[in-house]
Amino acid sequence: MDYLEFAQDVVSRAVERGVEAEAYVNVGQNTSVNVDRGEVERLSQAGSKGLGVRVVRDGRMGYAYTSDFGTESVEKTIEAAVTLAEVADGDEHRTLPAPQPVPEDDLDVYDPAIVDLPIRRKVEMARRIEKAALRYDERVVLTNRCTLLSQYGTVAVANSKGIAGSYDKSFIGGFVMAMAADENDRSVAFGFDFGSRLADFKPTAIGKDAARKAVGMLGGRPVPTQRASVVYSPMAATSVLGALSRALGADAMQRNRSFLEGKIGQTVAADMVTVLDNGRLPGGIATRPFDDEGVPTAATRLIDEGVLQTALHDHYTATRDGTASSTGNANRRSHAAMPALDASNFYFQPGQEAPEEVIGGVEQGLYVESVMNTSSINPVSGDYSISAKGFWIENGELSHPVNEVTIALPLQELLRNVKAVGNDLTFVPMMGALGSPTIRVDGVMIGGLTAEAQ
Amino acid sequence: MLPNESIRRVLEAGLAKGADLAEVYLENKESLSLTLDEGRLEKATQGNDVGGGVRVFYGNNAAYAYTDDLTEASLIEAAGVAAAAGQNANNAQVCADLTKGESPVVSRIERPFEEMSTQEKAGILRQMDDVTRQRSPLIVSVQCGYTETRRRVWVYNSDGVWAEDDRSFLEFQGQVAAQKGDVRQSSGAGVGGQVGLEFFDDRDPVKMMPEAADTALLMLDARPAPAGEMPVVITNGWGGVLFHEACGHCMEADFITKGASAYTGLVGEKVGPDFLTAYDDGTIPGRRGTMRFDDEGAATNRTVLIENGILKEYMWDLTEARRAGRESTGNGRRQSFRHMPMPRMTNTYIDAGPHDPEEIIGSVKRGLYAKRLGGGQVEIGRGDYVFTVTEGWLIEDGKLTAPVRGATLVGNGPETLRLIDMIGTDMSLDPGRGMCGKGQWARVSVGQPTVRVPKLTVGGTE
Numbered sequence: 001m002d003y004l005e006f007a008q009d010v011v012s013r014a015v016e017r018g019v020e021a022e023a024y025v026n027v028g029q030n031t032s033v034n035v036d037r038g039e040v041e042r043l044s045q046a047g048s049k050g051l052g053v054r055v056v057r058d059g060r061m062g063y064a065y066t067s068d069f070g071t072e073s074v075e076k077t078i079e080a081a082v083t084l085a086e087v088a089d090g091d092e093h094r095t096l097p098a099p100q101p102v103p104e105d106d107l108d109v110y111d112p113a114i115v116d117l118p119i120r121r122k123v124e125m126a127r128r129i130e131k132a133a134l135r136y137d138e139r140v141v142l143t144n145r146c147t148l149l150s151q152y153g154t155v156a157v158a159n160s161k162g163i164a165g166s167y168d169k170s171f172i173g174g175f176v177m178a179m180a181a182d183e184n185d186r187s188v189a190f191g192f193d194f195g196s197r198l199a200d201f202k203p204t205a206i207g208k209d210a211a212r213k214a215v216g217m218l219g220g221r222p223v224p225t226q227r228a229s230v231v232y233s234p235m236a237a238t239s240v241l242g243a244l245s246r247a248l249g250a251d252a253m254q255r256n257r258s259f260l261e262g263k264i265g266q267t268v269a270a271d272m273v274t275v276l277d278n279g280r281l282p283g284g285i286a287t288r289p290f291d292d293e294g295v296p297t298a299a300t301r302l303i304d305e306g307v308l309q310t311a312l313h314d315h316y317t318a319t320r321d322g323t324a325s326s327t328g329n330a331n332r333r334s335h336a337a338m339p340a341l342d343a344s345n346f347y348f349q350p351g352q353e354a355p356e357e358v359i360g361g362v363e364q365g366l367y368v369e370s371v372m373n374t375s376s377i378n379p380v381s382g383d384y385s386i387s388a389k390g391f392w393i394e395n396g397e398l399s400h401p402v403n404e405v406t407i408a409l410p411l412q413e414l415l416r417n418v419k420a421v422g423n424d425l426t427f428v429p430m431m432g433a434l435g436s437p438t439i440r441v442d443g444v445m446i447g448g449l450t451a452e453a454q
Numbered sequence: 455m456l457p458n459e460s461i462r463r464v465l466e467a468g469l470a471k472g473a474d475l476a477e478v479y480l481e482n483k484e485s486l487s488l489t490l491d492e493g494r495l496e497k498a499t500q501g502n503d504v505g506g507g508v509r510v511f512y513g514n515n516a517a518y519a520y521t522d523d524l525t526e527a528s529l530i531e532a533a534g535v536a537a538a539a540g541q542n543a544n545n546a547q548v549c550a551d552l553t554k555g556e557s558p559v560v561s562r563i564e565r566p567f568e569e570m571s572t573q574e575k576a577g578i579l580r581q582m583d584d585v586t587r588q589r590s591p592l593i594v595s596v597q598c599g600y601t602e603t604r605r606r607v608w609v610y611n612s613d614g615v616w617a618e619d620d621r622s623f624l625e626f627q628g629q630v631a632a633q634k635g636d637v638r639q640s641s642g643a644g645v646g647g648q649v650g651l652e653f654f655d656d657r658d659p660v661k662m663m664p665e666a667a668d669t670a671l672l673m674l675d676a677r678p679a680p681a682g683e684m685p686v687v688i689t690n691g692w693g694g695v696l697f698h699e700a701c702g703h704c705m706e707a708d709f710i711t712k713g714a715s716a717y718t719g720l721v722g723e724k725v726g727p728d729f730l731t732a733y734d735d736g737t738i739p740g741r742r743g744t745m746r747f748d749d750e751g752a753a754t755n756r757t758v759l760i761e762n763g764i765l766k767e768y769m770w771d772l773t774e775a776r777r778a779g780r781e782s783t784g785n786g787r788r789q790s791f792r793h794m795p796m797p798r799m800t801n802t803y804i805d806a807g808p809h810d811p812e813e814i815i816g817s818v819k820r821g822l823y824a825k826r827l828g829g830g831q832v833e834i835g836r837g838d839y840v841f842t843v844t845e846g847w848l849i850e851d852g853k854l855t856a857p858v859r860g861a862t863l864v865g866n867g868p869e870t871l872r873l874i875d876m877i878g879t880d881m882s883l884d885p886g887r888g889m890c891g892k893g894q895w896a897r898v899s900v901g902q903p904t905v906r907v908p909k910l911t912v913g914g915t916e
Contacts, residue, residue, distance in 0.1 A: 061496070063498065255595050376842035380595075405913075
């Protein structure tokens with residue numbers, strides 16, 4: 001089946017009902033392998049497909065979806081979308097985008113080697129992840145959720161303004177939880193790797209990384225409550241980026257739900273902070289030629305040396321803004337979801353210092369390796385308080401492991417208090433893909449033991 | 455869905471290479487959701503998700519394949535993929551006769567969603583928006599949503615299990631933002647359950663909105679939360695999210711059987727105060743975690759997790775129960791036919807205790823009252839947890855004196871449970887908005903009475 005032709009066919013059938021229409025088709029193959037002590041504990045494989053139909057009439061929008069591509073089901077889906085559009089309220093800015101030329105650069109998001117990878121190789125890779133974790137140190141007592149994921153498929157988008165495009169994509173990823181234990185303590189850490197090219201995928205490194213972190217955290221303890229410098233690992237720094245990407249969405253700004261509303265053109269961060277969103281980053285996990293409503297993706301400089309330049313836009317927010325254009329950031333979690341504004345490859349631009357130098361610059365402070373509950377960070381208020389694990393920094397060197405503490409500082413202050421940016425940009429597959437180097441932030445409130453408890 | 459003869463042929467295709475159990479799961483999910491933002495009904499979405507999967511067990515190992523094409527031929531093909539690892543084709547088991555399971559749990563709703571027009575449902579969202587904006591000119595953003603979902607499931611296995619369930623969920627939620635000068639605060643509320651339009655007989659989603667607005671307004675003038683260790687009193691109802699996160703996840707059997715949970719091997723041991731009893735109950739009528747049968751065809755139960763402080767039982771699915779050579783507790787759940795089941799909580803709560811809730815607050819000299827809570831997270835292996843207080847109050851000399859914002863609570867689940875020294879008489883379940891993520895999403899309920907923890911780390915900025 002040619003999915004682009006199918007999408008175009010759905011559009012032309014919908015248009016007969018006097019609406020503007022868009023069809024989004026996502027078809028893929030997924031495999032997941034889970035091993036435990038070398039045995040394949042769970043194996044899941046299947047193909048899946050989905051169609052989402054969006055219609056607009058007089059600024060009223062309706063959306064319906066199905067996983068059944070039969071003529072009758074498609075008719076029913078179109079009908080449902082048209083009916084729902086009648087219920088919706090009109091909004092003059094609610095239109096579908098017109099075609100724009102899509103640059104033909106090689107984005108490196110499809111690797112036939114992933115498609116051709118036989119199941120036994122996937123099982124073998126999952127086993128390598130586990131083995132690397134268990135062999136790292138005798139204190140690694142078990143692994144959990146040791147998983148290899150692979151996906152490939154096609155996305156097609158067509159609309160009645162003339163947009164018609166499709167692309168293939170592939171993905172391979174793995175993760176594992178390692179648990180370490182000694183006579184006094186136990187600790188758990190997570191390792192992962194992912195990407196769109198098989199050749200770059202390193203299963204052994206996943207296991208080692210999880211094991212190293214788990215062993216390192218044994219004997220962790222809280223530190224006294226105090227204000228101090230915090231050095232974030234790239235993984236931990238994504239806690240800042242996730243909320244920042246939502247606050248930088250034009251929808252949040254237009255609807256007064258962003259702590260950065262009204263701040264375009266102003267200094268909002270330290271001058272060493274530059275924040276980018278690049279949907280065309282070669283090989284990036286959130287890279288694609290066009291977004292989920294068919295608009296070409298782009299590289300956007302959101303914060304440039306501390307100054308807020310622009311917001312992330314989709315077609316609706318750009319139309320509503322009047323002077324902006326879409327930055328190609330319309331995204332869908334699946335065919336069942338209407339496009340919504342989301343970051344793509346969203347990251348802090350790396351600096352010059354090696355991570356050891358960033359840590360070395362801190363006399364007393366906390367190195368944060370991992371964080372929890374980042375979804376609680378509030379992009380409306382800027383309130384930021386999460387739990388952290390890592391190491392105490394003593395005279396520029398990591399000393400004892402630290403756990404059960406919180407780190408808190410409003411994002412407004414946190415961005416201004418960035419004092420060092422490392423050169424080790426690393427991406428994490430969250431909300432698209434968030435990337436950061438090691439960064440240092442001063443004046444962070446660390447919640448831990450009270451003075452009396454010492 | 456499909457005739458039983460077809461199901462038997464699919465199950466036998468699953469058994470063909472010597473598997474010891476084959477299972478078929480079929481699902482039909484229909485949903486409608488409406489979003490009102492800035493006073494406009496902006497998003498209206500409707501859809502249908504239909505599919506099925508075949509799971510095949512070889513000892514403790516399981517393989518799964520699924521399809522969104524619900525024909526006998528497609529399911530037999532899936533069964534072949536799932537069975538592929540088997541090597542013992544000469545010794546294939548025969549499928550037992552399928553016997554339709556009975557459950558005392560009633561999941562029938564009284565009034566189906568179709569009895570109210572989409573326009574009327576949108577009208578309720580408009581009322582929610584109106585009352586919120588009327589609350590104060592400082593309210594700068596209101597977003598309201600309605601979702602209805604009907605999920606029908608059919609489970610069969612080669613031991614003769616045949617279970618059907620029909621679950622309908624209705625949910626309203628609202629998000630509010632308030633602004634004063636350069637300070638912005640937000641708040642949310644939600645209400646719902648496993649219920650049809652009879653929901654409106656005794657509940658009104660419009661009524662929750664002024665309170666949500668008041669929280670956002672209150673937080674505009676709230677001072678930053680303190681940081682450090684102090685006594686914490688946690689509200690009843692949704693406050694049960696603490697037990698869900700900090701302890702419940704550590705009692706799910708998948709982490710237990712691996713030895714990866716802080717509660718492994720502790721059945722029969724004292725894990726909390728004498729006056730603490732906690733349940734996971736998948737049979738409570740109308741709750742989000744309620745099922746006639748779980749997603750593996752096992753009847754749901756009221757499982758005593760902790761009785762008078764003693765750990766009694768974990769929560770089991772079929773995979774972990776087979777591994778341990780015992781019965782499932784009816785906690786095998788899956789997000790959809792695209793997912794393999796795992797042990798999950800249903801409706802989990804701490805039962806009423808001996809203390810007067812007012813006396814609990816009155817007992818604290820200086821501490822924090824967590825009146826409204828957001829979400830939380832736990833690291834199951836060690837039991838370290840964190841969760842967010844969306845409306846907190848300082849307690850000074852037994853009285854709530856000042857609202858505080860930006861508070862987070864961190865601790866270790868098993869340790870916190872042991873520390874609890876007061877449990878109120880005011881047990882209640884949450885208003886019906888709980889969604890739990892453990893790699894897969896599942897609707898859950900939580901609950902508890904007012905609870906006091908004498909020493910907990912609060913992560914504020916002061």
